[in-house]
Amino acid sequence: KAGVTQTPRYLIKTRGQQVTLSCSPISGHRSVSWYQQTPGQGLQFLFEYFSETQRNKGNFPGRFSGRQFSNSRSEMNVSTLELGDSALYLCASSLAGFQGAGDTQYFGPGTRLTVL
Amino acid sequence: AQRVTQPEKLLSVFKGAPVELKCNYSYSGSPELFWYVQYSRQRLQLLLRHISRESIKGFTADLNKGETSFHLKKPFAQEEDSAMYYCALFGSGGSNYKLTFGKGTLLTVNP
Numbered sequence: 001k002a003g004v005t006q007t008p009r010y011l012i013k014t015r016g017q018q019v020t021l022s023c024s025p026i027s028g029h030r031s032v033s034w035y036q037q038t039p040g041q042g043l044q045f046l047f048e049y050f051s052e053t054q055r056n057k058g059n060f061p062g063r064f065s066g067r068q069f070s071n072s073r074s075e076m077n078v079s080t081l082e083l084g085d086s087a088l089y090l091c092a093s094s095l096a097g098f099q100g101a102g103d104t105q106y107f108g109p110g111t112r113l114t115v116l
Numbered sequence: 117a118q119r120v121t122q123p124e125k126l127l128s129v130f131k132g133a134p135v136e137l138k139c140n141y142s143y144s145g146s147p148e149l150f151w152y153v154q155y156s157r158q159r160l161q162l163l164l165r166h167i168s169r170e171s172i173k174g175f176t177a178d179l180n181k182g183e184t185s186f187h188l189k190k191p192f193a194q195e196e197d198s199a200m201y202y203c204a205l206f207g208s209g210g211s212n213y214k215l216t217f218g219k220g221t222l223l224t225v226n227p
Contacts, residue, residue, distance in 0.1 A: 058214055099213065104165070
């Protein structure tokens with residue numbers, strides 16, 4: 001099975017711009033979750049989508065949003081970029097996602113976003 | 117609120133020595149705990165999870181609810197165990213579920 005893919009792998013933006021990142025899950029996985037990884041804060045959960053609906057979310061401002069399509073592919077959007085948004089953004093997919101005992105997450109390679 | 121603490125940023129041991137990576141958590145309910153690992157130039161991947169009680173690559177982890185810990189152990193470290201290790205807690209705050217990671221421990225196994 002092909003793994004989780006993320007595009008683009010690297011991105012440079014300037015403050016105030018917006019950005020959209022894409023994640024294609026493993027075939028058959030209906031849950032996609034997003035994470036921000038920074039040296040200071042580590043890995044932080046952003047949100048989880050399941051069957052095109054945002055099912056769970058972390059503690060990030062509304063500038064961070066996402067969506068999921070009928071083929072389970074997901075996009076994450078960050079509006080009005082700030083310098084502090086520079087990070088590695090990871091997505092992960094799983095069969096059942098954030099319910100029950102929690103499903104194993106399969107991670108993508110990440111998108112490195114630099115905000116200048 | 118749920119929190120995961122990995123007190124050691126760096127841990128260095130010699131090949132063949134025992135290794136223990138510490139993980140403490142704070143959570144009001146019954147936690148589901150995981151260890152994820154990231155080898156050099158590879159993706160983050162699951163190493164083991166509490167609920168399956170498996171031993172993966174010789175690693176084990178026992179949930180100690182009294183001490184709120186989920187330490188990862190291996191009796192004889194190998195050089196290929198060198199990697200970044202993350203402890204993670206899956207839990208809910210009301211109806212909202214989250215996966216909370218510790219900040220990770222970089223394990224180096226020296227020859």
